[in-house]
Amino acid sequence: AVRHYKFEVKYRYGEPDCEEKVVMGINGQFPCPTIRAKAGDTLHIAVTNKLVTEGTVIHWHGIRQYGTPWADGTASISQCAIAPGETFHYRFTVDKAGTYFYHGHYGMQRTAGLYGSLIVDLAKGKKEAFDYDGEFNLLLSDWWHKSSHEQQVALSSIPFRWINEPQSLLINGRGQHNCSLAANAMNTSLPQCKFRGNEECAPQIFHVHPNKTYRIRIASTTSLASLNLAIGNHKLVVVEADGNYVKPFTVDDIDIYSGETYSVLLTTNQDPKKNYWISVGVRGRKPNTPQGLTILNYKTISASIFPTSPPPITPQWDDYNHSKTFTHKIIARKGTRKPPQHYDRRLLLLNTQNLVDGNTKWAINNVSLVLPSTPYLGSIKFNVNGSFGTKSPPNTFSEDHDIYNPPLNPNSNIGSGVYMFQLNQVVDVILQNANVMKGQNSEIHPWHLHGHDFWVLGYGDGKFQQGDERKFNLKNPPLRNTAVIFPYGWTALRFKADNPGVWAFHCHIASHLYMGMGVIFAEGVLNVKRIPREAVACGLLKKVLINKKHN
Numbered sequence: 200a201v202r203h204y205k206f207e208v209k210y211r212y213g214e215p216d217c218e219e220k221v222v223m224g225i226n227g228q229f230p231c232p233t234i235r236a237k238a239g240d241t242l243h244i245a246v247t248n249k250l251v252t253e254g255t256v257i258h259w260h261g262i263r264q265y266g267t268p269w270a271d272g273t274a275s276i277s278q279c280a281i282a283p284g285e286t287f288h289y290r291f292t293v294d295k296a297g298t299y300f301y302h303g304h305y306g307m308q309r310t311a312g313l314y315g316s317l318i319v320d321l322a323k324g325k326k327e328a329f330d331y332d333g334e335f336n337l338l339l340s341d342w343w344h345k346s347s348h349e350q351q352v353a354l355s356s357i358p359f360r361w362i363n364e365p366q367s368l369l370i371n372g373r374g375q376h377n378c379s380l381a382a383n384a385m386n387t388s389l390p391q392c393k394f395r396g397n398e399e400c401a402p403q404i405f406h407v408h409p410n411k412t413y414r415i416r417i418a419s420t421t422s423l424a425s426l427n428l429a430i431g432n433h434k435l436v437v438v439e440a441d442g443n444y445v446k447p448f449t450v451d452d453i454d455i456y457s458g459e460t461y462s463v464l465l466t467t468n469q470d471p472k473k474n475y476w477i478s479v480g481v482r483g484r485k486p487n488t489p490q491g492l493t494i495l496n497y498k499t500i501s502a503s504i505f506p507t508s509p510p511p512i513t514p515q516w517d518d519y520n521h522s523k524t525f526t527h528k529i530i531a532r533k534g535t536r537k538p539p540q541h542y543d544r545r546l547l548l549l550n551t552q553n554l555v556d557g558n559t560k561w562a563i564n565n566v567s568l569v570l571p572s573t574p575y576l577g578s579i580k581f582n583v584n585g586s587f588g589t590k591s592p593p594n595t596f597s598e599d600h601d602i603y604n605p606p607l608n609p610n611s612n613i614g615s616g617v618y619m620f621q622l623n624q625v626v627d628v629i630l631q632n633a634n635v636m637k638g639q640n641s642e643i644h645p646w647h648l649h650g651h652d653f654w655v656l657g658y659g660d661g662k663f664q665q666g667d668e669r670k671f672n673l674k675n676p677p678l679r680n681t682a683v684i685f686p687y688g689w690t691a692l693r694f695k696a697d698n699p700g701v702w703a704f705h706c707h708i709a710s711h712l713y714m715g716m717g718v719i720f721a722e723g724v725l726n727v728k729r730i731p732r733e734a735v736a737c738g739l740l741k742k743v744l745i746n747k748k749h750n
């Protein structure tokens with residue numbers, strides 16, 4: 200079936216965490232409307248930009264866009280930003296059931312609130328690999344009191360101004376900044392929140408029946424924060440990650456990085472005379488943000504009876520062993536597509552923090568990404584000269600780079616070059632983490648690939664060595680679209696370059712991408728047919744496409 204949506208992107212006042220701010224929403228809603236479709240459906244989403252003075256695009260995160268690379272919604276990569284007042288028609292199929300989301304992919308518009316859930320159900324007649332009685336969505340995000348515009352200015356100022364930690368964590372767009380839902384149950388200086396219930400920042404409470412199993416679809420669209428989610432007294436069975444089944448495993452809490460999605464099963468087998476906390480806390484960076492909270496309500500009692508015990512304690516932010524233990528449990532469910540046993544091309548990508556002309560940036564193999572004004576998809580397809588860096592970016596980095604210390608020479612270059620793959624090549628990417636520019640520290644980065652799922656072949660501590668590939672899991676590696684690199688560690692990915700188009704591969708932390716932490720992949724672009732001309736008619740292609748006929 201074809202599903203039609205009309206989206207108007209517009210700022211409005213809102214109080215996501217009880218403080219009035221300007222938020223970016225769709226059709227007056229924040230978070231933006233949930234899209235629900237069936238596998239095999241075609242979505243036709245007409246996006247009208249009502250922002251008055253800035254462009255916009257929307258990326259359908261986790262949807263591979265086979266045959267429609269111009270609908271991936273990445274400004275300067277797959278399309279021109281939609282100008283104020285204009286409408287762009289996204290038409291693409293959702294071929295695989297799973298938990299996804301969508302978000303702005305121009306500057307830091309995701310930070311401003313431009314995100315919503317995208318759920319793809321199985322095609323009619325197909326059955327899930329697990330049973331459940333009901334389901335609900337948890338769309339997780341972090342919220343900032345400084346506007347996305349001010350954050351962009353801060354990050355590109357000399358001296359550099361870091362954005363620091365978010366003010367609040369939001370669950371389905373709702374958080375509490377000046378009060379705590381759990382004040383009466385724990386030691387805090389915050390007052391107890393009091394709600395009539397219709398406030399925009401009142402928690403969304405999840406109502407369940409006892410002795411049932413629920414599928415909880417979780418997505419993290421945070422700008423910065425890595426999160427840990429727990430539900431008091433309840434176990435979680437992880438069954439899906441990034442739209443792919445995983446071998447089910449049971450945990451007390453899950454770590455979720457920006458750009459990831461999970462489905463977990465929860466069985467309501469606890470005391471039905473109580474309600475329970477759902478808590479979200481910060482991991483991987485020294486937190487300065489209170490937990491995000493809401494309530495799991497057993498319908499056997501009133502939802503207004505809050506738990507008297509404190510919310511689950513989020514694991515210590517720097518307990519990386521906890522994160523690694525969780526991450527290593529994620530393997531593919533039987534029946535998942537297996538990886539090719541060999542690669543055709545390998546990239547070793549070093550992640551460093553650098554200086555470029557006095558600006559603090561992130562660079563990959565010493566190149567910090569700056570996007571061109573003509574979208575790559577059009578430039579490559581129509582062979583436009585001079586629209587982006589023609590020098591291919593480096594496949595690897597210097598063997599003597601000391602990943603445990605600040606770089607000896609912190610300066611790097613900017614670049615807009617593209618890694619070009621032969622269609623159907625098997626590509627391995629080893630992401631190598633390193634020390635930041637100042638002090639002894641290395642940070643978490645969740646890397647997201649557009650247009651493909653990849654197999655996560657392995658993780659390791661320290662510097663990747665040739666022999667490490669013997670430890671790769673080629674038997675049942677999980678298929679995902681986002682994978683984390685741990686501090687001072689490496690992560691190995693494999694994918695097949697089988698989707699003609701131009702695809703971003705980048706750190707999903709909004710500020711880090713803004714600071715250049717990404718690369719551009721392209722394959723088989725000459726095979727891409729029928730690019731709508733409004734998708735790429737800007738920059739150097741504006742005149743060309745108006746004057747000539749192309750197919």
Ligand SMILES: O=C1O[C@H]([C@@H](O)CO)C(O)=C1O
Nearest residue numbers: 361552635636642710711714
């Ligand atoms: O990009 C970043 O900059 C700061 C810090 O390294 C410099 O202020 C930080 O924590 C980041 O993740």
